[in-house]
Amino acid sequence: MPVDEPVDDPASENPASGPAADPLTRERTHLSASRSALRAMREDVEALDIRDVTANWVNAAVLERQIDERIKALADLSDTPLFFGRLDYLRSPGAAQAEGAEGERFYIGRRHVHDADGDPMVIDWRAPVSQPFYRASKKDPLDVGLRRRFGYTGGDLTAYEDEHLSDPAEAATTSKLLQREIERPRVGPMRDIVATIQPEQDEIVRSGLSGSVCVQGGPGTGKTAVGLHRVAYLLYAHRERLARTGTLVVGPNRSFLHYIEQVLPALGELSVAQATVDDLVAHVEVRGTDDAPAAVVKGDARMAEVLRRALYSHVTTPTEPVVVVRGSRRWRVPAYELEELVRQLLDRDIRYGAAREALPQRIAHAVLVQMERAGEAPDDRVQDAVARNTAVKAAVRTVWPAVDPAKLVLRLLGEPEFLAEHAEGLLDEREQKEILWAKPARSVKSAKWSAADAVLIDEAADLVRRTHSLGHVVLDEAQDLSPMQYRAVGRRCTTGSATVLGDLAQGTTPWATRSWQEALAHLGKQDAVIEELTAGFRVPTDVITYASRLLPHIAPGLTPVASIRENPGFFEVRRGEGPADVVAACRELLGNEGSVGLIAADARVPELAEELTAAGIPFIGPGEETTLESRLTLVPASLAKGLEYDYVVLDEPQAVVDAEPDLRTGLRRLYVSLTRAVSGLLITHTTPLPTQLT
Known part of the structure; x- marks a missing residue:
């Protein structure tokens, strides 16, 4: 990519031109004018008077909420650049790549800004005319003559860098401003990557709403950022x-959601809900836990059929006729006719609850047919009255009784005979024993439900009544979901699309995903396109190279991540004598700019916390707000996934491995822990390192 050196001295571009011709000054002037225009746009919205434009208080409340959201979306974040690039299109006929852009100049930023006349001062990065900022190259300039990148310090524009894409004399080199932005220290929550999106990432971001996408990406390839920016793009394009169907981001835990929660608001998108899978299936209070074998069986997709069998076992064959009395007439629907109505509903394969609601109407229709044959002329009101008849309702209660999803699961897990009957041919005796409660609960409220039990209840609830579907769902860290959890998420986007993000090498649950094709089948998105990101932007070269030693043991089919960072990063392995050496390592890295994460096996966290406190080093836990005084986060290895820190101290790698139930899962947990660093990794150990690293 051809570049000029970043320019920090206005006179360095043309010393003879003087201040009036200084490009950097002109760009700063445009930035100032754009901020003023954005402020005017916000003030225009704040000044809107809606007292006489709404018909009622409901419309007024809705409109007021929309105005409030618009005001928030137009906020000017002082430390966030309003624009980060510029495109100068060629003045040549036939420039068809960006319609209407011939000879135009556009500033590319996080949101659209226009002046008082409505002319654009900053173009939203999601607009079609902005796409060449990410895709144009010397081989295919897309009618762009000049691409300019801007460098910022805080919110101040301090540098720029030009690429003359139409000049064949310029050689291709790496953008230094791009590298500077990629390698900038991480402090606080995750930030957007609109200034650094790469062509292969942009293709995923801008893929259509109708299709689902699965992104396999190793540590630091930007898969989470790609997923969030895809949501922002879809909200812009659709x-x-x-707005009608809704969007949802599903993350692995609350710490992760807290880490990413500011990305979409920084892009002006405030309406995207965020949740964990546990949040989605919170039908009961989770107070218990499962051991790994039980959780694996409960998370198996075969449980869906066990639940279906158990639910529909409540439907019985009618043995008695229904007699409806209306006035002096008695209308009789024989048992064989009722049986045919029930069979028809079962054959339609509709939800249990919907079929139960349809049955009284079917019986009433049978009665109306008899009335018409007898010369009467009943209408819809008569049919509704018959459907509400006491005899009809009693028959429905007997033949097709109401079933509470939680009580159904309670019975399955508490009654061996009931489970055996409906798991026959699906679960063997050992598997049935694994999931049966040692002490059956008396009621739904008293039961110590586990997270896996809640997913089973959600499945049962969907069998009874269809789950509401959203327009688009982003599922991050998907490799750790069980088949039943995939089904739970898939129910939330049956009529919409999904973006699935994950890394098979980072699967650390006993039921971790074995292949994306299998996972997508459970999600109900078999036709999703699978993309792989292999260029690493976050993890330094030396660190990712070291961590990749584990790949042959944990995911032999995956392509190792190749870091594109010019800075190899700080990397060191130290043999120590105890916790005091870990504390010393933290103190040393806190002398650098940026955040520091101390990652350790969960069981060692309390001891390390005491050592840090005794040494007078303040620290926080995952998900807590980073401050200048507390830049150190003490992270249990089980919660490290998805997080990133400028510097990481990894305590006792072998302890991280040993904390897991099997070697492969332990090595995957170690792989996750090794790849959380952005600028440097320091490993401290007193016991020998895992042989897979040496």
Whole structure:
């Protein structure tokens, strides 16, 4: 990529030109004018008077909420650049790549800004005319003559860098501003990557709403950022549709969601809900836990059929007729006719609850047919009255009784005979014993439900009544989901699309995903396109190379991540004598700019916390707000996934491995822990390192 050196001295571009011709000054002037225009846009919205434009208080409340959201979306974040690039299109006929852009100049930023006349001062990065900022190259300039990148310190524009894409004399080199932005220290929550999106990432971000996408990406390849920016792009391109159907980001835990929660608001998108899988299936209070074998069986997709069998076992064959009395007439629907109505509903394969609601109407219709044959002329009101008849309702209660999903699961897990009957041919005796409760609960409220039990209840609830579907769901760290959890998420986007993000090498649950094809089948998105990201932007070269030693043991089919960072990063392995050496390592790395994460096996965290406190080093836990005084986060290895820190101290790698139930899972947990660093990794150990690393 051809570049000029970043320019920090205005006179360095053309010393003879003087201040009036200084490009950097002109760009700063445009930035100032754009901020003023954005402020005017916000003030225009704040000044809107809606007292006489709404018909009622409901419309007024809705409109007021929309105005409040618009005001928030137009906020000017002082430390966030309003624009980060510029495109100068060629003045040549036939420039068809960006319609209407011939000879135009566009500033590319996080949101659209226009002046008082409505002319654009900053173009939203999601607009079609902005796409060449990410895709144009010397081989295919897309009618762009000049691409300019801007460098910022805080919110101040301090440098720029030009690429003359139409000049064949310029050689291709790496953008230094791009590298500077990629390698910038991480402090606080995750930030957007709109200034650094790469062509292969942009293709995923801008893929259509109708199709689902699965992104396999190793540590630091930007898969989470790609997923979040895809949501932002879809909300831009399909705002009205997604405003009706909704969007959702599903993350692995609350710490992760807290870490990413500011990315979409920084892009002006405030309406995207965020949740964990446990949040989605919170039908009961989770107070218990499962051992690994039980959790594996409960998370198996075969449980869906066990639940279906158990639910529909409540439907019985009618043995008595229904006699409806209306006035002086008695209308009789024989048992064989009722049996045919029940069979028809079962054959339609509709939800249990919907079929139960349809049955009284079917019986009433049979009665109306008899009335018409007798010369009467009943209408819809008569049919509804018959459907509400006491005899009809009693028959429905007997033949097709109401079933509470939680009580159904309670019975399955508490009654061996009931489970054996409906698990026959699906679960063997050992598997049935694994999931049966040692002490059956008396009621739904008293039961110590586990997270896996809640997923089973959610499955049963969907069998009874269809789950509401959203327009688009982003599922991050998907490799750790069980088949039943995939089904739970898939129910939330049956009529919409999904973006699935994960890394098979980072699967650390006993039921971790073995292949994306299998996972997508459970999700109900078999036709999703699978993309692989292999360029690493976050993890330094030396660190990712070291961590990749584990790949042959944990995911032999995956392509190792190749870091594109020019800075190899700080990397060191130290043999120590105890916790005091870990504390010393933390103190040393806190002397650098940026955040520091101390990652350790969960069981060692309390001891390390005491050592840090005794040494007078303040620290926080995952998900807590980083401050200048507390830049150190003490992270249990089980919660490290998805997080990143400028510097990481990894305590006792072998202890991280040993904490897991099997070697492969332990090595995957170690792989996760090794790849959380952005600038440097320091490993401290007193016991020998895992042989897979040496």
